[in-house]
Amino acid sequence: MEGTNNEEEAFLSLRRSGFESEYVHVSEIGKKKFEDYDLLFIPGGFSAGDYVRAGAIFASRLAPHINELNKFVDSGKILIGVCNGFQVLSELGMIPDTGTERKRTMVLGTNDSDRFECRYTYIKYTSKNKIFRRHFEGKILQVPVAHMEGKVIFDSKKTLDSVIENDQMIFQYTDINGTDSSYPWNPNGSVMDIAGLTNREGNVIGLMPHPERVYYGFQMMNDGNKHKNGTGEVFFNSLYEYTKKLGA
Numbered sequence: 001m002e003g004t005n006n007e008e009e010a011f012l013s014l015r016r017s018g019f020e021s022e023y024v025h026v027s028e029i030g031k032k033k034f035e036d037y038d039l040l041f042i043p044g045g046f047s048a049g050d051y052v053r054a055g056a057i058f059a060s061r062l063a064p065h066i067n068e069l070n071k072f073v074d075s076g077k078i079l080i081g082v083c084n085g086f087q088v089l090s091e092l093g094m095i096p097d098t099g100t101e102r103k104r105t106m107v108l109g110t111n112d113s114d115r116f117e118c119r120y121t122y123i124k125y126t127s128k129n130k131i132f133r134r135h136f137e138g139k140i141l142q143v144p145v146a147h148m149e150g151k152v153i154f155d156s157k158k159t160l161d162s163v164i165e166n167d168q169m170i171f172q173y174t175d176i177n178g179t180d181s182s183y184p185w186n187p188n189g190s191v192m193d194i195a196g197l198t199n200r201e202g203n204v205i206g207l208m209p210h211p212e213r214v215y216y217g218f219q220m221m222n223d224g225n226k227h228k229n230g231t232g233e234v235f236f237n238s239l240y241e242y243t244k245k246l247g248a
C-alpha cells in the first residue's frame with residue numbers, strides 16, 4: 001500500500017529463488033484472491049506514514065479480509081511479513097496466535113534507543129521450524145535492520161511462556177559469536193532478543209530484519225568473513241523449497 005518501500009526487493013528475491021512473484025495492492029484484494037497464491041509476503045516500509053502506530057492502518061485495510069486470510073493460513077501456506085509487514089501481522093493478531101481465537105497478545109513498540117536503527121545485525125536461528133531448519137540450524141546470520149518500532153512486547157508472561165513452549169521464537173539477535181545480546185546487538189530491546197516469531201503452526205512468519213536486502217554476497221557487510229552468498233538467497237530458497245514440497 002502507499003508508503004510500502006521494500007516491495008521491489010521482495011518481488012525480485014522471490015523471483016530469483018523460483019517464485020512467479022506478482023505485486024498486489026491492498027485495493028486489489030477481493031478482485032485478486034489469496035487462495036490463488038502459494039505464498040503471501042507483506043513487505044516493509046512506512047505504510048500510511050506510520051501514523052497511529054507502524055502497521056496499524058495497513059492492518060485495518062486487511063481486517064475486512066481476515067476470514068480469507070485465516071483460510072489461507074489454515075491451508076498451511078506461508079504468510080510472511082518483514083519489518084512493516086511483521087508490524088501488520090502483529091496488529092492483526094496473526095502472531096503469536098497463542099489462543100484458539102486469534103487475538104492480539106503482542107505489540108512491536110518503540111526501540112529502547114528511541115531512534116531509528118538502520119544497520120547490520122546478527123541473528124541466530126533458534127527454532128526447529130521446518131521451513132528453514134535444513135539450511136539455518138545452529139547458524140548465526142548477518143541481516144540488516146531498519147526500524148523505529150521493533151521491540152517485541154507481550155501482554156503477559158503466559159504469552160511468552162507459550163511462545164517458548166510452542167517453539168515460535170525463530171530468530172534471536174546476538175553478537176557474531178552468539179554470546180552477547182546486549183545493545184547494540186539487540187537493536188530494539190525486544191524481550192528474549194526476539195528478531196522473528198511465528199504462529200504456533202510455524203507458517204505465519206514475522207521478522208524485523210530484512211533478508212530481501214541481502215540476497216547477494218556483495219550486499220553483506222564486510223566483517224572479515226567471506227560472504228559468498230547473501231543471507232537472503234538461502235532464506236528465499238528455503239521458502240521456495242518448502243512451497244514446492246506443499247505441492248504448489
Ligand SMILES: NC(=O)CC[C@H](N)C(=O)O
Pocket residue numbers: 043044045046047050054082083084085146147148149150
Ligand atoms: N523498514 C521498515 O519496514 C520500517 C518499519 C517502520 N516504518 C518502523 O520504522 O518501525
